[in-house]
Amino acid sequence: MALENMFICIGCPLGCEVTLTINNKGDVVGFANNKCKEGEKYVLEEYRNPVRTLTATVLTQSSSQPLLAVRTNKPILKTILVQSMTILARTRVKAPVKMGDVIVPNLLDTGADVVASSNLSSWTKNEGVVF
Amino acid sequence: MKLQDVDVAVIGAGPAGMAAAIKAKEAGAENVVIMERAEELGGLLHQCVHNGFGLLYFNQDLTGPEYGHRFIEKVMDTGVKPLLETMVVRLTEDRQIGAVNIREGYITFKPKSIVLAMGCRERSRGALNIPGTRPAGVLTAGTAQRYVNVEGFVPGKKIVILGSGDIGMIMARRLTLEGAHVEAVVEILPYIGGLIRNEVQCLHDFEIPLFLEHTVTRIHGEERVRAVTIAKVDGRRNPIAGTERTIACDTLLLSVGLIPENELSVMAGIRLDPVTGGALVDEMRQTTVSGVFAGGNVLHVHDLVDNVSWESELAGESAAKFALEEKPQKQGEISIKAGTNIRYIVPQTISGQRDVTLYMRVTEPEEMVRIKVGDIMTKGIRAVKPSEMLKIELPAETLKKLKDGTKEIIVDCEKRGGK
Ligand code: SF4
Numbered sequence: 001m002a003l004e005n006m007f008i009c010i011g012c013p014l015g016c017e018v019t020l021t022i023n024n025k026g027d028v029v030g031f032a033n034n035k036c037k038e039g040e041k042y043v044l045e046e047y048r049n050p051v052r053t054l055t056a057t058v059l060t061q062s063s064s065q066p067l068l069a070v071r072t073n074k075p076i077l078k079t080i081l082v083q084s085m086t087i088l089a090r091t092r093v094k095a096p097v098k099m100g101d102v103i104v105p106n107l108l109d110t111g112a113d114v115v116a117s118s119n120l121s122s123w124t125k126n127e128g129v130v131f
Numbered sequence: 132m133k134l135q136d137v138d139v140a141v142i143g144a145g146p147a148g149m150a151a152a153i154k155a156k157e158a159g160a161e162n163v164v165i166m167e168r169a170e171e172l173g174g175l176l177h178q179c180v181h182n183g184f185g186l187l188y189f190n191q192d193l194t195g196p197e198y199g200h201r202f203i204e205k206v207m208d209t210g211v212k213p214l215l216e217t218m219v220v221r222l223t224e225d226r227q228i229g230a231v232n233i234r235e236g237y238i239t240f241k242p243k244s245i246v247l248a249m250g251c252r253e254r255s256r257g258a259l260n261i262p263g264t265r266p267a268g269v270l271t272a273g274t275a276q277r278y279v280n281v282e283g284f285v286p287g288k289k290i291v292i293l294g295s296g297d298i299g300m301i302m303a304r305r306l307t308l309e310g311a312h313v314e315a316v317v318e319i320l321p322y323i324g325g326l327i328r329n330e331v332q333c334l335h336d337f338e339i340p341l342f343l344e345h346t347v348t349r350i351h352g353e354e355r356v357r358a359v360t361i362a363k364v365d366g367r368r369n370p371i372a373g374t375e376r377t378i379a380c381d382t383l384l385l386s387v388g389l390i391p392e393n394e395l396s397v398m399a400g401i402r403l404d405p406v407t408g409g410a411l412v413d414e415m416r417q418t419t420v421s422g423v424f425a426g427g428n429v430l431h432v433h434d435l436v437d438n439v440s441w442e443s444e445l446a447g448e449s450a451a452k453f454a455l456e457e458k459p460q461k462q463g464e465i466s467i468k469a470g471t472n473i474r475y476i477v478p479q480t481i482s483g484q485r486d487v488t489l490y491m492r493v494t495e496p497e498e499m500v501r502i503k504v505g506d507i508m509t510k511g512i513r514a515v516k517p518s519e520m521l522k523i524e525l526p527a528e529t530l531k532k533l534k535d536g537t538k539e540i541i542v543d544c545e546k547r548g549g550k
Contacts, residue, residue: 085309
């Protein structure tokens, strides 16, 4: 029994709907409907290891800036994105935070850290017109 | 620095304004100011916490705030002078700027040159004519983005999104991750309005239903949105009777297009392109008013910020040259015209003397096409879509092939082989 999986390749605006056929041992048997080789590379990666960068926000204890933007410093499996959010929902940060600071180390044992992607309390302050 | 001594004034401190101001300074303009109505530099990048910025410009996958931060630091390092919480309210044909802020009240001055970088705003419900009541819970995708990513609250629990532009799809994912349920994304066209990577990574990843060739025909609810009715549309985009279905929801997000903000340009008598909604410009990004340049989404709506930065650098560099030479440059003499399946092209005129990059969009999606630039150049492209901007490089060398006295170049996007 062969199993067919469908993927939309994002390699170019064509967006081919590529079919990947897998045999019952889980080996790749073939590709169909990809208009170029790029599609095979993309689909294999999406089949074996579909990863995404998670971007979100966490609550701060600052009244002027209630949220800090965060991201994973490397892509994580897309199947754990929702679970990761429950960890971020429990996370609170205190100023000062600098872009790149680790907020949650080794998120769900993925080896990826959640890091700050904005600063907390270092906004570009208005210096006024000093003409 | 005195206001009287300003060489280049940039209006707007989003990605376009920052890139223009930095480049103007680097190109030798001494006194460069960047005028911004918000209290910080960066524009909308602060609320775009998703990644996908800078893949071309920095060769890195950055979030909006990360991309913005690099330019903010550079604005500070190069000595560009930010005028924050300062709103430009007046612009005249002889480059007089009038602005208000809380410290000086009304200020007015005349810089040697100006870069328009006001960006764009979202089309709202009023522009759509959806019948029904006027309940709370109808907002643009960008407003929802600000609520969720900056202010810290989620605007609803059950959400329908009208329009499949990039911000709409990105908000579908963001709201899902924050625990809301996105019931549907509804798109009137037979194809999505945003980038393919967003369809896959924002909608498919979370199994969010996408209804192509559908639109919202009615909004229900008195105090708050209770439901929306959607219907399939025909080839002329009119709803087909009998195809209606009602989806219970408490929030309707609109992601139905962006409009360049050109009130100031119109005030200054700058001529606009009816298709882009932005100024008519030459290859240096000079508008029809001498010494006033424009770049980024105020000129035409881009899909990638990287191109906004590049285009605005060109506007900033040109503005610096104009300020230094203090002599009016001529608008290009040759018109660039949109032909078969081309919706628009920027710049609209060129001189034919320098390298030019044509930024353009097609009208209809098509596969295996050939872009023909008059009879001087052709380029094959595998697939084109209205949502993905095309860039065609035209080197000065190639432009030499133009016959003397050429007044117009027509650009066509033709299907390859046959026809
Ligand atoms: S398979 Fe090739 S042609 Fe098809 S979408 Fe991917 S990159 Fe484009």
